[in-house]
Amino acid sequence: MRHKVWKLFWDYEKEEKWLNEMSAKGLHMIHYTWAQYIFEEDSQNRYQYRIELLKDRVVNPESVIYIKFLGENDIEHIASYMRWIYLRKDVKNGDFDLYTDKASKIAHYSRVFNVWNTLMIVEGIAGGINLGIGIINLILNERLGNFSYGNISIGISCLVMSVLFWRLGRPLKQKIGKLKRDQIITE
């Protein structure tokens, strides 16, 4: 039997944890599109799920080769979303970690961090400009047009998003920093 679940995650590690908890309950994710997860009920099997951010888009030849390589290693590619891929491995086939050394962990965390950091900057700039225009127009008694409050509310929403992306990036930055410090003394 199949189940459809709507859920929105910002943090991919929390999402991964949730998918693994669902699988432990016998509900295994088999499809994803726009915050909509499809689960298949099966109490016989159990999978470990991982979510990875690729360097390129899923259709890129490099990504295709990588996903094929994963397939050769008992890792199933379940779904994709932009550069994100959902992977799983049957727990009977052993542990499932994609990155097992500091250098490759740093590289993956950095890729994810860069996404959040870019969005933080874009939203921050958009927020600042909108808020600025709105306030200036208000000071000028709306001489430029009747749009001040519209701009101010868009500006505030963008700044809220910017803070959200900053909060998503912060723990990753800390992890990267810790790994880099450890890398000085151990591999």
Added chain:
Amino acid sequence: MPESNDRGALTEAVYYILLSLLSPLHGYGIMQNVKSLSHERVNLGAGTLYGAINTLVEKNWIEQVFSESDSRKKEYIITKLGRSVLGEEISRLEELLQNGKALLERGVK
């Protein structure tokens, strides 16, 4: 040999990958071999292994084997250059080991 001066210590993963590829193996085989060589201690993640294989091929320390059998999976083998890197690394490890053991023993007395 070029670049030998700036070549540092090999990572544990690379050392075991090179050792595994003294005979041809595909990705999954490398993972299993590294696991058994290290008595389950070193577990290579697929992403880490993929990155390492690509870098080693670029450096020409390993190369792809083109065989007619089981062409579905890519197999790799160590190159001449790879063997010499491995040899140098083993000498380096021997030095570390000898110094470590000798100094530790002296320290006990």
